[in-house]
Amino acid sequence: MRLVHFFLLAFVLTVPVLRSLAAEPILKVIAPDKTLTFTADEFAALPHTELKLPAQGDQEERHFSGVTMRDLLARAGAPLGDKMRGGGLMTGVIVHCKDNYAVLFALAEFDESFSSRTILLADKEEGEILPPSAAPFRVVTPGDKRGARSCKQVVSIEIVSLAKP
Numbered sequence: 001m002r003l004v005h006f007f008l009l010a011f012v013l014t015v016p017v018l019r020s021l022a023a024e025p026i027l028k029v030i031a032p033d034k035t036l037t038f039t040a041d042e043f044a045a046l047p048h049t050e051l052k053l054p055a056q057g058d059q060e061e062r063h064f065s066g067v068t069m070r071d072l073l074a075r076a077g078a079p080l081g082d083k084m085r086g087g088g089l090m091t092g093v094i095v096h097c098k099d100n101y102a103v104l105f106a107l108a109e110f111d112e113s114f115s116s117r118t119i120l121l122a123d124k125e126e127g128e129i130l131p132p133s134a135a136p137f138r139v140v141t142p143g144d145k146r147g148a149r150s151c152k153q154v155v156s157i158e159i160v161s162l163a164k165p
Contacts, residue, residue: 026136027121028156031076040136043123047071051120053142064140066122069093069157070110078159084111090163095139098153103139105149107159117143121154 025037046067053062074080079088091107108114120140130138134152141149
């Protein structure tokens with residue numbers, strides 16, 4: 001009976017900790033004029049897209065689910081669509097990872113008028129939450145011949161202007 005009480009007490013004490021962790025921001029999208037933060041629950045509530053990567057080399061076909069980078073960048077006010085000209089064409093997107101790995105994309109790569117591919121910030125692979133080696137997010141870049149830009153453990157996305165003032 002003592003063991004049951006111990007586990008019950010441990011559970012009661014753990015629930016508030018888990019709730020507070022769920023309320024902690026796990027992603028920042030940093031734009032020149034504003035910064036968006038997302039908790040796990042807030043990210044999960046965003047419209048998700050399914051993306052299938054074909055078999056390549058020794059890897060089988062893989063299925064990912066997440067939010068399109070285009071949607072996240074638009075929420076942050078990135079100059080997409082009709083605004084993608086001039087300075088918008090000198091704008092980059094830096095994806096930062098937990099281990100200080102970072103990748104630079106041109107903003108135009110996410111704009112539908114420049115590219116028809118969908119780049120995804122995935123939170124699930126094969127219907128399961130990403131493993132700790134990739135969580136909380138990974139970038140999925142279909143069409144890249146090398147996987148170097150499909151970075152893992154993404155913690156922030158930064159929109160930067162490379163235009164000279």
